[in-house]
Amino acid sequence: MEEKRDVLFGKTLKQLEEVVKKLGLPRFTAAQIADWLYKKEVTSIEEMSNLSRDARGKLAARFDVGLSGPAKVQVSVDGTKKYLFRALNGKFIETAYIPERKRHTLCVSSQVGCKMGCLFCFTAKQGFQGNLSAGEILNQIRSLPESDLLTNIVYMGMGEPFDNLDGVMQSLEILTADFGFAMSPKRITVSTIGIVPAMKVFLEQSTCHLAVSLHSPFEEERRRLMPIEHVYSLNDVLEAIRSFPLGKQRRISFEYIVFKDLNHSPKHVKELARILNGIRCRINLLRFHPVPGTPLNAPDEETLVTFKTALESKGLVTTIRKSRGQDIYAACGLLSTKEQQPG
Amino acid sequence: MKALKQSTIISNLETAPGAYVLSFPRSFAFVPGQVIGIAMKPDEKPRLYSIASGNQEALVRILYTVKPGGKLTPGLARLQAGDVIYTSEPFGGFICGAEKAVWVATGTGIAPFASMFYSGLSVNKVLIHGNRFASGLYFLDDFLQVMGNRYVPSCTREAVEGIYHGRVLKYLSELEQLDPLVKYYLCGSAEMVVDVRDLLIERGVPFENVVAEIFF
Known part of the structure; x- marks a missing residue:
């Protein structure tokens, strides 16, 4: 049987040093490879022209660079693009490119499918297929046609990033390290539903921003929307955040999808003010976009604005996130699910 | 932790x-x-x-x-x-009391229901457990002995007498009525949980009566 070939893209400098050591190449070759992979953006080992012919030969015998372009793209009238990249078992992952006047944000996936089963999420309907490697996460950034324009990266695509802690942390290291993409951690946000042990590791080992999916301040209500509440309660999540010194640069935000007649009452405002008291944070309100099969409905604009004003009156910094790409299956998981259905 | x-x-x-x-x-x-x-x-x-x-x-x-x-x-x-x-110490809130309920599990997702069963909480319950093979219907003898026909074992990959042949989703979809007033507790693969939850909601069970556990 043919030996499965390994890929270079997505390896840290330390891992590249192990590679060159095994191949009997000088240690400095690792830094040269990292430079070609992450700064000079080559797509083949042959292009690494400052490596000896012998080194390139040894590398090419065992490794591929490991980049692959998007399989499909849909473009919204508002400029948002949703890319599909091939993943495991004939499935697809989604990557959303969201251009604004000064910001160009990429929303990347961290898993193929998702285990978390949130009631409002369409990715959950695909079940869970597997974790993306650091290389597969970073490939969504590097292989994007708009790669050079990107200013911000958000881990808010398919999957729960902290259920793939190793892959996500490795990708963050490469994104922010000098040997890698050298991006500022202030330009990167990782979003979680609150897997507490992994979130603590992230808070300790990374300086990127954190976003937590909140959606209800009440345990029972949140439990019905997000089964994770059974395992790690919002209380545990907030306690972990409170116990961690965040500094002035790091931002904590709470994502709050507003559902019609469900989670925007004065009672919710009061409880949010109570539980978030003392945490320097902001709340991002998102209008729910119904996905097939959910019993939840979208609120109207007035509801969103009223809720925002009420939260602000309690001293909570609140924004309403603009809905983007509604004409291209923008809700996470919709497009990739559609793509893998028989035609 | x-x-x-x-x-x-x-x-x-x-x-x-x-x-x-x-x-x-x-x-x-x-x-x-x-x-x-x-x-x-x-x-x-x-x-x-x-x-x-x-x-x-x-x-x-x-x-x-x-x-x-x-x-x-x-x-x-x-x-x-x-x-x-x-x-570690035990934790988590996937908890069911003595009230009437339906437990639905696939694979090792049977574990929390087994705990409830061995803790004496199976009196008002129906337990539906699916796996690919009959050998994966863990604790079957104990469930059968105590719960009788309130225990529904199912297999997808083999036909065995006394065991429903098909997915738990299919079993539920074939039931004429699903009581909307009881709680449905689900534990198993993400796909099963989401499919069964969708079916229950479609059949008139309010989503607040569907309690799903994460299956890491």
């Missing part, structure tokens, strides 16, 4: 191909449906497993399947009586 505590294994038996029941002395109180973290070393990141034993039993039982290439289970399966593991 607090520091992990050392526990000595009493038994670690293969109950079906690739599926094991590990037991160790109970040194804590827990609520049926809760999970514990298990690691093979004190400084390792623990993996979460639902407790599968009753809350008054002397031993804690954990049901697990070996995941080839997994970080914990291949090693865990090699452990024997007298070896040690490291466990």
Whole structure:
């Protein structure tokens, strides 16, 4: 049987040093490879022209660079693009490119499918297929046609990033390290539903921003929307955040999808003010976009604005996130699910 | 999570191909449906497993399947009586009381319901458990003996007398009526949980009566 070939893209400098050591190449070759992979953006080992012919030969015998372009793209009238990249078992992952006047944000996936089963999420309907490697996460950034324009990266695509802690942390290291993409951690946000042990590791080992999916301040209500509440309660999540010194640069935000007649009452405002008291944070309100099969409905604009004003009156910094790409299956998981259905 | 505590294994038996029941002395109180973290070393990141034993039993039982290439289970399966593991305190809120309810599980997602069952909570319950093969219908004899026809075992890959042939989703969809007033507790693969939840909601069960557990 043919030996499965390994890929270079997505390896840290330390891992590249192990590679060159095994191949009997000088240690400095690792830094040269990292430079070609992450700064000079080559797509083949042959292009690494400052490596000896012998080194390139040894590398090419065992490794591929490991980049692959998007399989499909849909473009919204508002400029948002949703890319599909091939993943495991004939499935697809989604990557959303969201251009604004000064910001160009990429929303990347961290898993193929998702285990978390949130009631409002369409990715959950695909079940869970597997974790993306650091290389597969970073490939969504590097292989994007708009790669050079990107200013911000958000881990808010398919999957729960902290259920793939190793892959996500490795990708963050490469994104922010000098040997890698050298991006500022202030330009990167990782979003979680609150897997507490992994979130603590992230808070300790990374300086990127954190976003937590909140959606209800009440345990029972949140439990019905997000089964994770059974395992790690919002209380545990907030306690972990409170116990961690965040500094002035790091931002904590709470994502709050507003559902019609469900989670925007004065009672919710009061409880949010109570539980978030003392945490320097902001709340991002998102209008729910119904996905097939959910019993939840979208609120109207007035509801969103009223809720925002009420939260602000309690001293909570609140924004309403603009809905983007509604004409291209923008809700996470919709497009990739559609793509893998028989035609 | 607090520091992990050392526990000595009493038994670690293969109950079906690739599926094991590990037991160790109970040194804590827990609520049926809760999970514990298990690691093979004190400084390792623990993996979460639902407790599968009753809350008054002397031993804690954990049901697990070996995941080839997994970080914990291949090693865990090699452990024997007298070896040690490291466990967290129990936690989690996938909890069901004495009220009437329907429990739906696939694979090792049966564990929290087994814990509820062995804790005496099965009186008003219907339990539907699916697996690919009959050998994966863990604790079947005990469920049958106590719950009788309130226990519905199902298999997708083999036809066995007395066992429903098909997915739990199909079984539920074939029921003429689904009581919208009782709670439905779901534990199993993400796909099953989401499919069954969609079906229940479509058939008129309010979503607040559907309680789903994460299956790590």
